[in-house]
Amino acid sequence: MGEGIVMALKQARSQKAYEKALSLMPGGVNSPVRAFRAVGGTPFFADHGEGPYLYDIDGNRYIDYLMSWGPLIWGHAHPEIVRAVTEAAARGMSFGVPTEWETRMAELVISLVPSIEVVRMVNSGTEATMSALRLARAYTGRPVIVKFEGCYHGHADSLLVKAGSGVATFGLPDSPGVPEATAKTTLTAPYNDLAAVESLFAAHGERIAAVIVEPVAGNMGCVLPEPGFLAGLRALTERYGALLIFDEVMTGFRVALGGAQARFSVRPDLTTLGKVIGAGMPVGAYGGRREIMSLIAPDGPVYQAGTLSGNPLAMAAGWTSLSMLAAAGDALYERMERYGQALVDAFVALGRRKGIPTFGVAVGGMFGLFFHEGPVTDYAAAKACDTRMYARFFHAMLEEGVALAPSQLEAGFLSAVHTEAELAETVAALERAFARL
Numbered sequence: 001m002g003e004g005i006v007m008a009l010k011q012a013r014s015q016k017a018y019e020k021a022l023s024l025m026p027g028g029v030n031s032p033v034r035a036f037r038a039v040g041g042t043p044f045f046a047d048h049g050e051g052p053y054l055y056d057i058d059g060n061r062y063i064d065y066l067m068s069w070g071p072l073i074w075g076h077a078h079p080e081i082v083r084a085v086t087e088a089a090a091r092g093m094s095f096g097v098p099t100e101w102e103t104r105m106a107e108l109v110i111s112l113v114p115s116i117e118v119v120r121m122v123n124s125g126t127e128a129t130m131s132a133l134r135l136a137r138a139y140t141g142r143p144v145i146v147k148f149e150g151c152y153h154g155h156a157d158s159l160l161v162k163a164g165s166g167v168a169t170f171g172l173p174d175s176p177g178v179p180e181a182t183a184k185t186t187l188t189a190p191y192n193d194l195a196a197v198e199s200l201f202a203a204h205g206e207r208i209a210a211v212i213v214e215p216v217a218g219n220m221g222c223v224l225p226e227p228g229f230l231a232g233l234r235a236l237t238e239r240y241g242a243l244l245i246f247d248e249v250m251t252g253f254r255v256a257l258g259g260a261q262a263r264f265s266v267r268p269d270l271t272t273l274g275k276v277i278g279a280g281m282p283v284g285a286y287g288g289r290r291e292i293m294s295l296i297a298p299d300g301p302v303y304q305a306g307t308l309s310g311n312p313l314a315m316a317a318g319w320t321s322l323s324m325l326a327a328a329g330d331a332l333y334e335r336m337e338r339y340g341q342a343l344v345d346a347f348v349a350l351g352r353r354k355g356i357p358t359f360g361v362a363v364g365g366m367f368g369l370f371f372h373e374g375p376v377t378d379y380a381a382a383k384a385c386d387t388r389m390y391a392r393f394f395h396a397m398l399e400e401g402v403a404l405a406p407s408q409l410e411a412g413f414l415s416a417v418h419t420e421a422e423l424a425e426t427v428a429a430l431e432r433a434f435a436r437l
C-alpha cells in the first residue's frame, strides 16, 4: 500500500466467524463467490442493511454496490417490502395450494415484460434457465443448446460450459461431475460474434434447440451487446427454427422496467428471470409465448415443479417491489444509469491520470469497472483485465467504505435508494483508493 489515509477495517469478528464457518461448510460459504478467493482476504459477515448501506458484524459500514448480487433494487430492508413480507408471513409461510398472490404476480410480470404471455414461478435463476432449456428441447425436439463464453446462467449441467461468474473466477470452465454427453450438447460462441453463431447453425442447424444469451452480459464484468447482435440472434434462430432465450435473471427489471428486451427492442421466445423479481427472496421465473408455455405440466408433458414455488412471502416481496418499480417508471432507470455513468467516468479519469488502463460500462442499474484499456466486448477481453489490480482496488474501496463485487468478472449494482450523497462519497472514495494503487 502506498501513501494516503487508510481507514483500517475492523475485522476480528468476521475473521472469527469465517474460521468457524470454514470447518462446517465448503469454503465456509453457501455460494462460492462469497469466499473472496479472487481478491484474497477474509469475507466480511453481514449484520444488517439499511437502504444503500451494508453493516458488517465488526460495525464497518459500506455503501453497497453488490446489492446481494443484484436483487436489491430498492436497497436493504425497504420498509414497504419488509411490511409486505411480514404481513404475508403472519398469514402462513407456505400452503401448497394456490394463492391469489401468485396470480397478481403473474399478471404484473406479464404486463411488464414485452415477450411474456404466460409465466411459471420457480425459486432461483438456476431453476429458471434449467427449466427453459428443457422446454426449448421439448418444443423443438432437438438436443443442442448454444451459449456464449463468459455468460453464466446458473449451475445446471448443460450450462456449466465456458461459464462466467464464479466458474470463470475459480478457473473451472468445465465442472467435473457434468457428464460428457451433456456437456457435448452445449455449443459455445464468443459474445458479440454473430458470425460464429452463424457457423454453428450452418454446421448443426437442424439439431439446435435454442440460443441462450445474457442480453447484457453481467458475469464477465458488464459487457454490452453490440448494435445488431441481439437482432442478429433473433433472425438466425428464426431462420433455423430454434428458440431464442433471453436470460434476464440479472437484466430483468434492472436495465429497464421491461428488461433488456424492452431496452433493445428484441423479442425472445422465452425469458428467464430471477434476482430483482424476488426483491431478495428466493424467486426465479420463466415465461414466453403461450404456445410454447402450454407444453409445461399440467397443461403439457414437460415436467417442472416446486414445493415452495410461488411462495407467498416471496410473491409479496416481489409484487411490492415490481409495483414500486412500475410506479417509478423510466425516470428511475435513467437516474441509476446517470449515477452508474458518473462512477464509470470517475474511475476511467482516475485511471488515465495514473497511467492505469481503465474502462467501464453503465446501463440502467448495472455497471462494470475494468482494469483494461477497453473496449471489453467479449470474454477474451474480460479475461485479459488486470485482476490483481482489481483485487487491490477492491480492498482499497472496502477500506474507504464502499463494497463492490469481490471479482473483476462481475457487475456492480445501483439501487433506487442510492442518492447524490452516496454518489459523491463514492467518487471521493475512488479518488482516495486510486491514490493508493
Ligand SMILES: Cc1ncc(COP(=O)(O)O)c(C=O)c1O
Pocket (backbone or CB within 6 Å): 124, 125, 126, 127, 129, 152, 153, 154, 155, 214, 218, 219, 247, 248, 249, 250, 274, 275, 284
Ligand atoms: C444471468 C444469470 N442467470 C442465472 C443466474 C443464476 O441465478 P441463481 O444464482 O439465482 O441460481 C445468474 C446469477 O446467479 C445470472 O446472473
Ligand SMILES: NCC(=O)CCC(=O)O
Pocket (backbone or CB within 6 Å): 031, 032, 033, 034, 069, 070, 152, 165, 166, 218, 219, 410, 411
Ligand atoms: N453474477 C454472479 C451471481 O450473481 C452469482 C451469485 C452467486 O453465485 O452467489
